[in-house]
Amino acid sequence: MTPILTVEHLGKGFVLHGQGGLALSVMRDLSLELHRGECLVLAGPSGIGKSTLLKMLYGNYLAGDGRIRLHFGDGPLSLTELPAHAWHALRRDVIGYVSQFLRVVPRVSAREVVMEPLLARGADTAEARARAETLLARLNLPERLWSLPPGTFSGGEQQRVNIARGFIGEHPLLLLDEPTASLDAANRTVVVELIHEAKARGAAMLGIFHDEDVRERVADRLLPLESFMAPSLAPAAQPSTSRGLPHA
Numbered sequence: 001m002t003p004i005l006t007v008e009h010l011g012k013g014f015v016l017h018g019q020g021g022l023a024l025s026v027m028r029d030l031s032l033e034l035h036r037g038e039c040l041v042l043a044g045p046s047g048i049g050k051s052t053l054l055k056m057l058y059g060n061y062l063a064g065d066g067r068i069r070l071h072f073g074d075g076p077l078s079l080t081e082l083p084a085h086a087w088h089a090l091r092r093d094v095i096g097y098v099s100q101f102l103r104v105v106p107r108v109s110a111r112e113v114v115m116e117p118l119l120a121r122g123a124d125t126a127e128a129r130a131r132a133e134t135l136l137a138r139l140n141l142p143e144r145l146w147s148l149p150p151g152t153f154s155g156g157e158q159q160r161v162n163i164a165r166g167f168i169g170e171h172p173l174l175l176l177d178e179p180t181a182s183l184d185a186a187n188r189t190v191v192v193e194l195i196h197e198a199k200a201r202g203a204a205m206l207g208i209f210h211d212e213d214v215r216e217r218v219a220d221r222l223l224p225l226e227s228f229m230a231p232s233l234a235p236a237a238q239p240s241t242s243r244g245l246p247h248a
């Protein structure tokens, strides 16, 4: 079966302009494949490059070396050579991203924040609203909050709005950057269910989960990033735990 995503020999470093142009090398020679219906979980200690990898896949960071490709019925699409103007449609239709923090826009209600990815694709407003409300209810966000802008919400409430926004679009590829970090056990379980439903409809997911219980419940494979560390970071790293999950 053709994977939906392939990463080949990826490398990344940063130049710290505020530190006299110091070069920080983070990752080297990372390769992976991700298939439809699969959830691959990135493992490794803090600072190893987990978020950096997700940001390269989402086009927020440029890859240093290597190649990132998506595979569709009509052939591969190289993300490492994608022109800037093409990213908007790709994020709207193909790659979803659930970060840990909600980007709050003043005066935009929680319901509208969640509806927006569907409206951007031209969906019917009533249908988008119904699906947004279903997700907000599943994530136990009190109905009195749905019409309010999330700026004053608690961390966990904002995160649930963000999760609803991330899952509503049913993207074929979903990047999950600690989506359960501020959630209680009941809401973590809802997110686990959403991930299983996404897998069942064929979505591929690449995620970071610090909560080991969640990780065990969603991961089909673990990808420990220690082996892809750049030499300058290598000595500080500790091996990650896996409790028997297959490694990528």
Ligand SMILES: Nc1ncnc2c1ncn2[C@@H]1O[C@H](COP(=O)(O)OP(=O)(O)OP(=O)(O)O)[C@@H](O)[C@H]1O
Pocket (backbone or CB within 6 Å): 014, 015, 016, 024, 026, 044, 045, 046, 047, 048, 049, 050, 051, 052, 053
């Ligand atoms: N924009 C940037 N400029 C400079 N250095 C950066 C930048 N983004 C990330 N880094 C560095 O790259 C390394 C990897 O960071 P990253 O956030 O990917 O780690 P992580 O594995 O996700 O960590 P954590 O588990 O703590 O979130 C860190 O040393 C970080 O300081």
